[in-house]
Amino acid sequence: MSTQTGQVEADTTVTAFDTLTPRIIQFQGKRSCIRLEDVYWNILEDAAREKKLKFNELVHSYYHDPRGERNKTAFLRCQAVEWLSGQVEAAHEQLHLKNSELHSILKVTVQPAFVFSKMQSVSRHNQGFHDWIKEHIGARAGAMDQSKLRVSFRRSYTALMDLLDENNGSILNEQVTILMPGYVFPIRINLVKLDSSNDQDQLFLGIINPGE
Structure with a gap:
């Protein structure tokens, strides 16, 4: 946005992707503090409910990294997107029927x-x-x-x-x-x-x- 003096003002609109919420998650028995956007936490919680698992049980079912070298935050984001994509695909198939x-x-x-x-x-x-x-x-x-x-x-x-x-x-x-x-x-x-x-x-x- 431009002001009368020609300066550009920063967009201060806050979206669902601007705030990171920390949670303590267990990965292979070890506790880690993970910061994720709420939208990803919500998707993962939906996945846990759909699979009738506790949240840490869901993470354990996804995560296997003997050397502990994987980026855990990126991993959870990818799992959230993958699960949501599967839900959309299943919904389309069901609707087709x-x-x-x-x-x-x-x-x-x-x-x-x-x-x-x-x-x-x-x-x-x-x-x-x-x-x-x-x-x-x-x-x-x-x-x-x-x-x-x-x-x-x-x-x-x-x-x-x-x-x-x-x-x-x-x-x-x-x-x-x-x-x-x-x-x-x-x-x-x-x-x-x-x-x-x-x-x-x-x-x-x-x-x-x-x-x-």
Whole structure:
């Protein structure tokens, strides 16, 4: 950013990658202080939960370095990225298997509807949803990239799942926001949890309420 005197001001915006959080981790029985960005710690914690391991057990399952020569911080970052990449690939495979089923669901749904995953990205939508978006943004809807559509909730994801479980997998009139580059659409939808054999790739059907 330039000032009136022509000087350039430093960008002081803090991101998730600017702060390092230290943790004491055991590598092959030896304790080490590792400093990592929170985003990597969070991914590794998700990996441990998915594998039903304690955090140090997860590290032990990954790490094998008899001479102790590996950079432990870089190693953990690589493991986090590798696990996350595997999750994305598995989600794509699971979604591919469900394509025909999802297509049928959307085809018979008259109201604007869309399918989205636990990651809250829209993976499928029907013509009614496309038309609904077009009403809001006009001609640009023709080039709509559904991979960039995101859904955010008024409730936390955990609270939402608890509410769905309490109501046999469906919620009426839930407040959500559809996000896409340059546009924000606050709406209310009827939300249905679709059957899934993999909780890590849970799919949901959102049906926009009439009049929204």
